Amino acid sequence: VAVYTLVAAEDIAALLSRYDVGTLVSAKGIAEGVENSNYLIETTGGRFILTLYEKRVDAADLPFFIAVLDHLAMKGNPVPRAIRDRNGFQVQTVAGRPACLIEFLPGVSVTRPGRSDAHAAGAALGRLHWSLADFRARRDNSMGLPGWRHLAEQCGTAIDKIRPRLAERIAAELAFLEQHWPAELAHSIIHADLFPDNVLMLDGQVTGIIDFYFAAYDIRAWDVAVTHAAWCFDDDGAHYNAARGAALIAGYEAGFGLSHAERTAFPVLCRGAALRFLLTRAWDWLNTPADAMVTRKNPLAFLSRLDFYATASPKTLLGA
Amino acid sequence: VAVYTLVAAEDIAALLSRYDVGTLVSAKGIAEGVENSNYLIETTGGRFILTLYEKRVDAADLPFFIAVLDHLAMKGNPVPRAIRDRNGFQVQTVAGRPACLIEFLPGVSVTRPGRSDAHAAGAALGRLHWSLADFRARRDNSMGLPGWRHLAEQCGTAIDKIRPRLAERIAAELAFLEQHWPAELAHSIIHADLFPDNVLMLDGQVTGIIDFYFAAYDIRAWDVAVTHAAWCFDDDGAHYNAARGAALIAGYEAGFGLSHAERTAFPVLCRGAALRFLLTRAWDWLNTPADAMVTRKNPLAFLSRLDFYATASPKTLLGA
Numbered sequence: 001v002a003v004y005t006l007v008a009a010e011d012i013a014a015l016l017s018r019y020d021v022g023t024l025v026s027a028k029g030i031a032e033g034v035e036n037s038n039y040l041i042e043t044t045g046g047r048f049i050l051t052l053y054e055k056r057v058d059a060a061d062l063p064f065f066i067a068v069l070d071h072l073a074m075k076g077n078p079v080p081r082a083i084r085d086r087n088g089f090q091v092q093t094v095a096g097r098p099a100c101l102i103e104f105l106p107g108v109s110v111t112r113p114g115r116s117d118a119h120a121a122g123a124a125l126g127r128l129h130w131s132l133a134d135f136r137a138r139r140d141n142s143m144g145l146p147g148w149r150h151l152a153e154q155c156g157t158a159i160d161k162i163r164p165r166l167a168e169r170i171a172a173e174l175a176f177l178e179q180h181w182p183a184e185l186a187h188s189i190i191h192a193d194l195f196p197d198n199v200l201m202l203d204g205q206v207t208g209i210i211d212f213y214f215a216a217y218d219i220r221a222w223d224v225a226v227t228h229a230a231w232c233f234d235d236d237g238a239h240y241n242a243a244r245g246a247a248l249i250a251g252y253e254a255g256f257g258l259s260h261a262e263r264t265a266f267p268v269l270c271r272g273a274a275l276r277f278l279l280t281r282a283w284d285w286l287n288t289p290a291d292a293m294v295t296r297k298n299p300l301a302f303l304s305r306l307d308f309y310a311t312a313s314p315k316t317l318l319g320a
Numbered sequence: 321v322a323v324y325t326l327v328a329a330e331d332i333a334a335l336l337s338r339y340d341v342g343t344l345v346s347a348k349g350i351a352e353g354v355e356n357s358n359y360l361i362e363t364t365g366g367r368f369i370l371t372l373y374e375k376r377v378d379a380a381d382l383p384f385f386i387a388v389l390d391h392l393a394m395k396g397n398p399v400p401r402a403i404r405d406r407n408g409f410q411v412q413t414v415a416g417r418p419a420c421l422i423e424f425l426p427g428v429s430v431t432r433p434g435r436s437d438a439h440a441a442g443a444a445l446g447r448l449h450w451s452l453a454d455f456r457a458r459r460d461n462s463m464g465l466p467g468w469r470h471l472a473e474q475c476g477t478a479i480d481k482i483r484p485r486l487a488e489r490i491a492a493e494l495a496f497l498e499q500h501w502p503a504e505l506a507h508s509i510i511h512a513d514l515f516p517d518n519v520l521m522l523d524g525q526v527t528g529i530i531d532f533y534f535a536a537y538d539i540r541a542w543d544v545a546v547t548h549a550a551w552c553f554d555d556d557g558a559h560y561n562a563a564r565g566a567a568l569i570a571g572y573e574a575g576f577g578l579s580h581a582e583r584t585a586f587p588v589l590c591r592g593a594a595l596r597f598l599l600t601r602a603w604d605w606l607n608t609p610a611d612a613m614v615t616r617k618n619p620l621a622f623l624s625r626l627d628f629y630a631t632a633s634p635k636t637l638l639g640a
Contacts (some may be wrong), residue, residue: 008431008432009428009429009430009431010430010431010432011431012428013428024428025426025427025428025522026424026426026427026428026520027428028348028350028351028352028360029350029351029352030348030349030350030351030360031348031349031350031351032348032349040348040350040360042426104346106345106346106362107345107346108329108332108333108344108345108346108347109329110329110330111328111329111330111331112328112330200346202345
């Protein structure tokens with residue numbers, strides 16, 4: 001969690017002069033996500049986030065992400081839009097990196113979500129999917145099933161340093177998923193990373209959904225599965241909280257809803273979600289020095305979830 | 321530059337409930353300084369900085385720092401005070417660390433200071449010294465002359481990895497300073513670290529002086545020398561900007577002033593300032609992994625300054 005690229009206040013002030021947002025009052029580098037450099041900026045006109053896109057976000061994808069956010073905001077979802085400068089441009093170059101000045105949204109991320117938080121998150125995800133039903137732009141999901149195999153191959157047997165025979169376990173899981181993946185389910189643009197970190201809340205209401213940099217076209221119900229894996233476990237993945245899972249799904253039903261086929265396939269989708277984060281966390285674990293100043297997230301927290309999902313029934317996961 | 325300790329939003333909300341500052345609206349970890357963990361917090365009542373003190377700040381020193389800030393604020397200096405909770409306490413425990421909720425000050429740090437910026441900084445430092453003339457609490461300066469020898473011994477000959485024969489050069493400089501140090505000059509509580517980073521400005525005015533965690537009792541004019549070394553060089557220490565130096569000193573004269581003895585000793589004080597930052601940066605350089613996510617600051621930028629100060633006249637440095 002760090003600011004990667006330092007931007008001089010003078011350069012921020014010069015950037016702001018291209019917009020109708022007032023003049024610079026304060027700028028603080030913030031530790032928002034590990035993928036980009038972010039500044040919380042106050043001007044005489046309001047508050048904004050300045051994001052510089054570092055290597056993990058492909059600049060070619062920015063117009064897609066911006067279009068998704070504009071579409072969602074237009075339909076009333078609490079997402080941060082990229083501000084247009086006086087010439088109508090939403091993407092700038094700052095310190096040699098593509099950068100956007102983005103709306104600031106109030107709210108904080110819950111660290112220990114309760115049932116009502118999960119319900120609110122599920123409902124917000126449902127409204128997101130509802131709003132995206134008529135969105136036509138596409139982006140392939142590099143973090144979908146073919147991406148997991150690729151990532152597993154990149155990790156190789158080095159992954160066994162995290163736990164003995166983990167490579168073997170992952171290979172078996174991939175084989176299972178490739179055989180049983182419900183590719184025929186409805187597709188949509190999905191958020192694909194709706195962890196509590198990416199949901200801002202105030203007084204139990206969702207005030208912001210952020211970090212759309214994994215948004216892509218994929219199985220819509222997989223987005224619900226990702227959110228389930230992200231919100232419904234305690235003790236670093238060790239314990240499933242069934243009441244919270246049921247609340248999340250009830251919220252999603254209120255916002256959009258799952259078909260019979262999606263409900264039947266839900267355990268398999270959840271296995272895919274658990275495997276996706278097991279693999280990306282394992283990759284980061286193997287490629288981040290132990291003494292680096294970023295917090296390495298424990299990959300095994302998602303192996304626990306994978307174990308759980310492998311034997312769970314739809315009813316256990318969905319609550320009804 | 322990083323947030324070291326993660327604090328859950330729920331825990332920040334609980335902390336705020338001890339104060340009369342409204343309820344939590346937003347909390348972002350910010351990259352302010354490398355010594356502490358900082359959150360920029362918005363409540364229904366205003367904006368605040370929550371600082372958690374990590375290992376470099378001794379909790380036993382906090383009452384001293386807080387008293388300095390209260391004294392300076394009472395006299396009208398733009399410094400951030402620690403807020404009192406409803407029971408009158410300014411120091412709390414958050415995530416096992418001593419922590420303060422601190423006033424938020426507007427303004428940004430200039431990266432490329434001009435003459436007028438240097439004048440404003442000098443004047444602000446002068447007003448600081450004026451206000452501290454009747455402040456009676458004391459704190460020894462662990463980063464004063466005896467501290468430099470200690471630090472040089474801790475670095476040992478490993479420092480030659482930064483530049484061949486640097487240890488020898490430092491030993492000679494220490495011997496010179498120990499012989500010529502003007503210990504008889506007036507003492508005061510000093511800021512001791514007034515880099516541009518620690519001065520917030522808006523429209524050419526100083527709106528904030530921050531980061532008093534090196535404040536201590538020492539030669540008052542040494543504080544001016546530190547500020548001179550910090551503000552008056554370009555190109556990573558390679559070039560002295562005489563006009564900016566003169567502006568800084570003119571500002572200081574307007575706020576407080578240098579005696580004849582202080583002017584005469586100024587080159588020696590500046591050598592001490594350059595050596596202090598050469599040594600602490602060298603120490604950090606030798607003890608920070610090259611791939612860590614903190615930016616290592618180049619120690620040799622202060623060797624260049626030391627070289628310059630060793631032959632400079634008071635007139636060159638003071639401008640008159």
